[in-house]
Amino acid sequence: MIHAVIVMNTEGKLRLSKFYNYKSPEEQPELIRRVYGALCRRPENVSNFVDSADIFGSGTQLVYKHYATLYFVFVFDNSENELAMLDLIQVFVETLDKCFKNVCEVDIVFNFNKMHAILNEIVFGGQVLETSSDEVMRAVEEITRLEKTSTNPISFVPKSVSGRFGR
Numbered sequence: 039m040i041h042a043v044i045v046m047n048t049e050g051k052l053r054l055s056k057f058y059n060y061k062s063p064e065e066q067p068e069l070i071r072r073v074y075g076a077l078c079r080r081p082e083n084v085s086n087f088v089d090s091a092d093i094f095g096s097g098t099q100l101v102y103k104h105y106a107t108l109y110f111v112f113v114f115d116n117s118e119n120e121l122a123m124l125d126l127i128q129v130f131v132e133t134l135d136k137c138f139k140n141v142c143e144v145d146i147v148f149n150f151n152k153m154h155a156i157l158n159e160i161v162f163g164g165q166v167l168e169t170s171s172d173e174v175m176r177a178v179e180e181i182t183r184l185e186k187t188s189t190n191p192i193s194f195v196p197k198s199v200s201g202r203f204g205r
Contacts, residue, residue, distance in 0.1 A: 042113040050074040058164030133171040
């Protein structure tokens, strides 16, 4: 199971965090600081896998990729394959690249809702749903199309229900 997905810049500023195991709002910033502390001290020529037992508890691992000014981090337990998680980060970044045409940190800051939609198409409830960036892009484009065509969110209420509200 995936426990968390974190995207932060090289200065430690959080750009996205999604916890699939409950962590209180007070715990989350401390965990993110500790993850950043572990990543910023690592030399460039070491592996992308970190034992995160001291941060997230026993049996957890952390895998990350450093792209330009961003760290993409997945925290997972022993039920997931390390290389598959590294590949999943690649799928996430490729999808962001397709969506934003060469993604950068500014795209992520100003389009956080689309970034969450992409992540939700790839991982939901800590389980991997989709590993094809093309399929994820199709789903995100469909979501975007539906958002543009719906001007009134109540219009999706079935007629049997909307009749009760005087429509």
